[in-house]
Amino acid sequence: MTTYKAPVRDINFVINELLDYQKHYTQVPGGEEATPDMVDAIIGEAAKFAEEVLAPLNQPGDEHGCKWEDGNVTTPPGFKEAYDLWVEGGWQGLSHPAEYGGQGLPMSMGLIKSELVGTANWSWGMYPGLSLGAMNTLLVHGDEQQKNLYLSKLCEATWTGTMCLTEPHCGSDLGQMKSRAEPQQDGSYKLNGTKIFISAGEHDMAENIVHIVLARTPGAPEGTKGISLFIVPKFLSDNEGNVTERNGVNCGNIEKKMGIHGNATCVINFDDATGYMLGKENEGLAAMFTFMNTARIGTAIQGLAASELAYQNAWPYAMERYSMRALSGSKNPDKAGDAIIHHGDVRRMLLTARAFAEGGRAMIYDAAKYADLMVSAPTEEERDAYENELGFLTPILKAFLTETGLESASNAMQVFGGHGFIKEHGMEQIYRDARIATMYEGTTGIQAMDLIGRKVVLDGFKLYAGFSKKLYKFGFSSLLKGKRRRYSAKLISYTLNLNWKTVKMLARASRNRDAVSAASYDFLMYSGYLSMAYYWAMMAEVAAEKLDSADSGDREFYQAKLETAEFYFSRLLPRAKAHAAAMDSSTDSVMGMAPERFTLR
């Protein structure tokens, strides 16, 4: 069975020593509340809740799964009780405005909370996680009355939220959506249609569920330009939030899936369901991106969570399993074999997961600063700039960290040998749960096209230039006066190479636009390795700087940080070379085969 211990020392390293959250919090609203003591207290309490309440429910939740009967969903034993404690603790509204019952802390505090909760029990964490998406959408696009009612209830967490996008015939391509919303005399709408893959779409943990639904009004333009957003509660209510009658919203079934068994993935049928328009007619897709960006960063956290949980549970096994002798001589001569942590390949697997976990944490926590700033910078221009920068990083975070999270989970199973395949150890569950992360909220391929297509080419290379500049700036500055200059040199060289390969690829694209889609995945993965290298280079500088004057416990911590950085630069970053070579290949090597030749051989 897996256990979870919140990596508090590493979190503190990232927010205090690497990213200087304290200074950052002087610049954002709610930051004045986030004093060092308050931050410590919140992390401590969230860690306790994650470790003691949620982690023990993770494996039983997988085993029991959710049960569907006549439209009702029963969550695994203990889930509801844990949720009641969550409500009591006031956790849901941590980063939402006080006027709707939240605590008004910066967004970044909410993301740290999400890491702890999600690592301990991803399936459980999805219930409040989906609410967050609905809350953010309401916050930005709701009118005052909608916010007072729905956002307040969601902050209180007595109601939960969902996002209803996907239909059986369309996922990423929302322009194909068919659900209909007919306007009524009273200003409300009647919704009809079927949505699938609705996470937390039905359950027994809260009094009411607020569905945020994409649908078309009569006469709406074809495609994505004719989509509007609606609030469709499971139970109707008065304006004070007292529920009245059941709405025409029903859970038709739940999916049988590979993992995240503790979360109900629902088919939701809307039969003349009453809904209320959220935001402007036909502008639903843009509004939906408010949710989508939150969800994508949330999913990036799932990748980090998989790396962290996998690493945490694999290293103790490697310390206690004795097999074979180390090549450099016996390390446990009193045992029949050496602990497998002395074998190079076991270390390779563990260090890979560790480097991805710690590197991923730095990437997400830095992005969280942009999330704070994009709602709080003084001018709209600045807010837009931060939003755009976060928008550039989002597909990298989402795709790269979920892909590496999967690899970490797979490595950690592999450390267990055949035992990794057996359910009782819990390692295979980490993998199964993590496997969805590269698929939902936009597959890796979709993220890759979003990055290279929308965020690089359509943006006219402005954000991409800014990203490169940030890396060069740090790289050259630390090349001149840093303590780990060979990392800076690598950072510069890999950035140059990406720039050059991108230019070449775009030159090919001027002849054949498919060059972009053929190279998109490799461009994204290269960007991911490079971006993580930037954080590892910075972390190595901080650790090297502090090593000599640190006390013994911290010295070990900084030493391990430097060793993990060395592993990252030696053994993981070079993978970008393979991605560069693939990016550099002919478009035809991917696009040349006629579809009919894919057929059986």
Add this chain to the structure above:
Amino acid sequence: MTTYKAPVRDINFVINELLDYQKHYTQVPGGEEATPDMVDAIIGEAAKFAEEVLAPLNQPGDEHGCKWEDGNVTTPPGFKEAYDLWVEGGWQGLSHPAEYGGQGLPMSMGLIKSELVGTANWSWGMYPGLSLGAMNTLLVHGDEQQKNLYLSKLCEATWTGTMCLTEPHCGSDLGQMKSRAEPQQDGSYKLNGTKIFISAGEHDMAENIVHIVLARTPGAPEGTKGISLFIVPKFLSDNEGNVTERNGVNCGNIEKKMGIHGNATCVINFDDATGYMLGKENEGLAAMFTFMNTARIGTAIQGLAASELAYQNAWPYAMERYSMRALSGSKNPDKAGDAIIHHGDVRRMLLTARAFAEGGRAMIYDAAKYADLMVSAPTEEERDAYENELGFLTPILKAFLTETGLESASNAMQVFGGHGFIKEHGMEQIYRDARIATMYEGTTGIQAMDLIGRKVVLDGFKLYAGFSKKLYKFGFSSLLKGKRRRYSAKLISYTLNLNWKTVKMLARASRNRDAVSAASYDFLMYSGYLSMAYYWAMMAEVAAEKLDSADSGDREFYQAKLETAEFYFSRLLPRAKAHAAAMDSSTDSVMGMAPERFTLR
């Protein structure tokens, strides 16, 4: 639900056009029986059995799994009936001597059969597959009486076999084994001990089960030098194979695992079980390698099977799922979106699986020739030489093809987007079933150490030099007169690079032997990509040679072969660069971190 169609055209390409099995069969015993017509008939019948009998049981087998009750195991519905057909068809003894009831065909025919069976239904195929391991061990090490009784029954398939190696505290490190065998007056032994992870260890498909068990006799030397091999049947029998009383062999439980649910993974308890020594006392480990080598090549087939089945089931979905528009302009203007096969990243995923499947098939089928020759070459020296060459290739085949099989399975799920995670499509089952393959029969890490340690360094580089020479020889010859000279150039350049990096790594190892284990995985993976490049270069030559004079159907086939080769050389082989860079890194980057620093952060 997944379906299976045997890739008969590609199999014929590999055995007839690439590897000239017909000529090969003039040199091996049983080869005279394997006329082209006979080979066609066998492949056709095996394909039919795999497609019609086994494939439909694959998904239900996963869903039902095996049930354990009071020591008895019930296999999924239909498994026993399929097995009865297998027995009737005389499939089990295809490649075993006629004197024990087999058909005496070459080993390679058995491996082709194993691909078809294993791709259709891996869990089912493991029951006869484990028998094969026991059969080969008996064939080489059994005395005449043992062969007449047990081998005959196993060839007939009315009895099945297992291999009982692993114990709870030891897997790969068999020297730690504790099971005991006490000699009895009558020359038999009484066995006591517990074995775990015994695939097909108990089931309801055959009359009797012959366990081949590793155990220690009293006073045996410590470690691997004190292990002997025993035949321990579930039921005792007379010499004609009429079963008499139940032996002291019991299935204590079956494991709950991530995949291969249709196969029973058993805890087997031996309580004063009667056993018979197989081969010589204290030489069990060497004898066990007869089984182990068969099993490792069998597991390599599991990797190929995963790539093949994943590819087969993903491309039709890619042809029928319409989403988004292709970058180079609409391909299905009458639909709301283009078929996703027109998107570069979907193609990348499909072509990766295809290249791994077809490349893996060529690798295994060529190795199968060595398997034929190692039992049939005229002199012992030649037989040893072929066995050694196969021994060199085995860890590459086992580890590289299972790792790439997993990637193929993961890619194929990913093509389905969120639907890939849902059980009904069957894609996630391919992945779950394949996930064991990199762990059992020696993990990838164990294979990597076997390759670099035993097969390269301890062998004094003879086999490694032979491997390199083979690649250079083909590379230079086709560089001079081939039709795809840039592939030959790449083959030569990547071989040179491996040789150089290996020299450097071994220079480091002279100072610190851990350099070998730190680089072992990357050495193996590089060797895998390089080895597959050799076959892709050869396949490209054959296809290019035949393309112009081929009729239209074959022309499409050769064209696709060339396009897949192009994909392999452009997009997959460059990954070896990353492995080379990792091999080239300092030993300390992996071995430097003290074990206690792996602890929580």
